[in-house]
Amino acid sequence: MGPLRLHNTLTKKIEEFVPRDSGKAALYVCGPTVYDSSHLGHMRAAIAFDVLRRYLEWKGFQVMHVQNLTDVDDRIIQRAQNEGVPTDVVTERYIGEYRQALQALNILQPHIEPRASRHIPEMVEMIKALIERGYAYYAEGDVYFDVTKLSAYGKLSGRVLEELKAGARVEPGEFKRHPADFALWKRAKPGEPNWESPWGRGRPGWHIECSAMSLKYLGMGFDIHGGGDDLIFPHHENEIAQSEAYTGREPFARYWIHNAMVMVRGEKMSKSLHNYFAVMDAMRRYPADVIRYTLASVHYRKPIEVDEERFVDAARAVDRLRGAVASADAVIARAKSGIGGPASQHLAGAAQRARETFEAAMDDDLNTAGALAAIFNLVAETNRATDEVAKGQSDAAQLQPGVATARATLKELAGVIGLVLGEAPVDARVAERVRDLAAALRREAGPLFTDHPGQNLDELVSYILAGRERARAKKDFSTADRIRGRLAEAGIVVEDLPTGPRWRVAAADGLRPPTGGADA
Ligand SMILES: [Zn+2]
Structure with a gap:
């Protein structure tokens, strides 16, 4: 069969996938910032890259999948301050939830899941070298990357510095030379987690985290860098700038793959718009296969409504x-x-x-x-x-x-595609509805249903089907059909085969988004 061809955001073309090392595929995906519960928008990225990984493996590539956890971030600090707890209480909680969601959706665990907080020395090393080489400068306890020093700045996103200058805004307390310069290191503010550095105590900027961790585990020129298309600018643009300035070589990554967003009524699914499906809410309503199918049925570069x-x-x-x-x-x-x-x-x-x-x-x-x-x-x-x-x-x-x-x-x-196609996990609500149905039939059609219905789903469905068989034996086919229809309403599909009836739990059920405000 032919080679795999992938759309590369860097060249804006669909290109044949030729890895750095024959037969291997080194993949870095930007992971979540762990400050809140995951919603389906986050899972789209996770599933898109899970499908890519599974497909690479199916084609015979030996995949090394690294996906970071951003556990140093303004939003985490904000959340911890609001709750009056240390930041690691917040990060541990949401790392746990995120992993649970991945597992529930049959998403393969990355081979390495580096945390930003455990790679501060690597980031400090990079920042030191960038200053020495003239790509970064110190300003009042902060360190900024100087975007004007790199002629190729903007090559991923197609942004032009002149436009960025007009569009960007320098916040009070920032001492940037160019509005598009970005922070590599931020001086410590009271009550925030901070680390020792040659520039005083502080913490790294978000972009340097991913550069330091991907270079550490995959090395320069690794194969695929992935993430949502909302990360192209500034995050990935800045990762490229600082990594290529640091190593003096290019490319930082050979292929840039970006998934499109999940939309709800034409708007990006997001916490701030209150229009999201929390993963665990969706999981309570649908089997993992249904959620995966939903997100995989649309091409990863197209927004999915x-x-x-x-x-x-x-x-x-x-x-x-x-x-x-x-x-x-x-x-x-x-x-x-x-x-x-x-x-x-x-x-x-x-x-x-x-x-x-x-x-x-x-x-x-x-x-x-x-x-x-x-x-x-x-x-x-x-x-x-x-x-x-x-x-x-x-x-x-x-x-x-x-x-x-x-x-x-x-x-x-x-x-x-990551579909398991096992027996449908028994939804507690299906069992509940079947239990109600068994009780109702016993009242309504007494002679057909005399004995005790039993407790679990198997026993309950067998009980109902046995009553239906009694109706069929009496040639009362309208009652038999009615019972089958009511089982279908309860979520049980019955097929009549020459060998007797066979049943299974239907996958379909209703899902409605929460009415908003759930993340207040
Ligand atoms: Zn990243």
Whole structure:
């Protein structure tokens, strides 16, 4: 298959990915500033780069993934002061929450998660060298980077210094020579965390944190630097400036990959606009696969508008995918051994085509929408084949090898997108609704439901289905259909197969954003 091609923000072109070291991929992603709970906007970046990492690994690259935790920042200090606690109480809390969110969404843990607070000596070293080389200057306890000393300043964002001069504003207490100069070191203010340095006690600026940590763990000229497109300017522009000035070499990173934002009714999802879905709220309403599918179904460089409809669509899609795997499992369970035949070969061929189409789409700058379309073509082929077995029109043993191949391919390709396709985690509310339904049916249709319903979801659904079978045995099909409809309303999908009814938890459910003000 062909090479991976990625859009490089630095060249504004889609380029073939050629790593610094053959067969390896060194990836640095800007991690969160841990001052508050994560929302879906943060998870879009995490999922976009998780898909990139999984795909690089699927193509055979040995990936080294570094993602920092910004635990030294104005907003953290502000939050700690508001709560009257030390800053590390705030950072530990939100680092814990962030990791929990990543784990819940099946996002691979970075190989290294450096914290800014533990890399102050590396930052001080860089700042010292930048001053010695004439790229930075000391001013009243602060150290600034002099943007006029670097002719290439602005090459990532396309900003021009003249424009920046007109647009920028020097805050009171700053002693910059040029309005676009940025702080490498800030003098300590009372009550703030601070460290010793040649310029007195203080703390690093945000941009130098990422330069110091990426250079330490990945070295100059590493392969991919990623982050949200809101970081292009000034954060990434400044990372490039100080890193290339410090080393006297370029490029700092070979490919700059940026994901677009999550939007709500046309506006960027953000804390300050009160229009966000907190990750944990979303997780209570939807399985991880549905959230991942939602965020992966739109190309990473396009803004994604999230609303309830999009989640419901994603839930249906995930349900179809899981249904295809479940129906394949049923065929495999029925056939003691696989004999194979033309229909089996046809399905195996469809699996191979899906794999090739998937790879071609992903090679094209991670076209996840195209990759998912390839997966769904295989879902349709798998369903067609397994339906014939379920209807008794086709022999399970003759289809078994092809079905097994299709099933493995579905799981593998969906896995590159980070979808697990396991059984739906049982939503407590589904169990609650099924319990209510069992009680209601017992009252309404007594003769069909006499014994005790049981406690857990398995027992409850079995109880309801047993009553439905009694109705069917009496040829009371309207009652049987009504029971199936009410199970569907409760979130349980029932399929009637020649071997008897089979059920699963449907993925679809409703999600509404909080009404705002939750982060006050
Ligand atoms: Zn960064």
